[in-house]
Amino acid sequence: MTLAIMQPYFLPYIGYMQLMDAVDTFILYDDVSFINRGWINRNRLLINGQEHLFTIPLKDASQNKRINEVHLADDPKWRSKLLRTIEQGYRKAPCYQQVMPITEKIINFATDSIADLVYFSLIELNQYLGITTRLVASSSIYSNADLKAQERILDICRQESATRYINPIGGIELYDKPTFEESGIKLNFIKAKPVQYPQFGRSAFVPWLSILDVLMFNDIDTVRVLLGEYELV
Template sequence: MTTVAVMQPYFFPYAGYYRLLAAADVFVILDCVQFPRRGRVHRCALAGAGRWITLPLEPAPRDSLIREMRLAPDAAGRLNAQCRKLPAPLRGDTPLRQQIVDLLDSPEGPLVPYLERSLRIVAQALGFDCRICRSSALDLPAGLGAQQRILEIVRRQGGTRYINAPGGTVLYERETFSRAGIELNFLTHYTGSYPHFLPALFEQNVTDLRSDILEGCFFQPVSADEMPERRSLFGHERHP
């Protein structure tokens, strides 16, 4: 079975997002859709109501796609000022932390390669070896609806299972995927210890971060009758 995850690239999202990279054989960065201006593509949440670190971007039309966005010419200085909000200092005392410090010190150019670099840094450090690619490189047919776009991406990656974040339950239908020969599964809601992952990268060790992510890698039940236990993405089961 080849497991594919497709998700918009987020700027150091909560730890639960990285479960998709942990569980997938292929992780496709969904960058061929409209840029959500109030979403998390360019914003990293910090503890406390309304606290964010936001990547400074060049002005762009409202209907711009994620792949079309660029970091602002003065992004480095503006981002550095925001990073002072972090509860822990940005110290490069481990290889992972140094890579993140270097990344935060040099925001420039197109947005998607920058976000992809951040995803790859974390995935490699935590030992998640899925293949990462971009939907914009697949030359998808124009006019596909949201669900059909995902199905086409999964087909092109040779996928037989598609996994999605919990919010996808309102977007995708198991029956439609089943007719296409693709198993559809959704992650359970993340209940781990690191909802604010960027600070955690400078406060916690890699082993604890990896364990937190892997321990949350479970599918939602198909229904209460069909599946009384939640199935792990890695083949075993546990009780809710």
């Protein structure tokens, strides 16, 4: 069984979705410290031809809290504002009519938890794209938050009887292949290949935007091909 572990990112870039599609079980690492100015509650869209960073407002977010302890801001207006921004940027995109309903369902999901919102969003995206990966929140099952770094990753792999662990390429200095092999686990790193597609006829492609950008410009069959554009090292 192949496993990956990532912090919950809202409407993440395609590399995150490639990792999810590459494994049998994907663990949302939601009981680790919240990262300010990270990708948990932010991402980038293409608005008026320019890269645009959006942020979901949170209440008393702090790196002293775990991700699953962080709540959304009390003012619900951010939902309608974000939907208007997406409509403004993508209403003329070829797949807008197919993608906007799922976008509205995700953004309007009734919760005050950023972790729960991300979990729901990934379930919806997986269903739309035909990704069958099992999705598990780390806070719900493993009872090993006292372990740190690589040792906790290995413990989750053991609990899940994983035979392979895949990590984003950025973690290549953090994890040791011989240590994983001693536990009977093959360690690989996923490296996304350059992904490009037409963006309103722009000559200069804006890469690594939210998966929403990919979905707005590509039908499901094309996205499925793009999900396979990576290599394991």
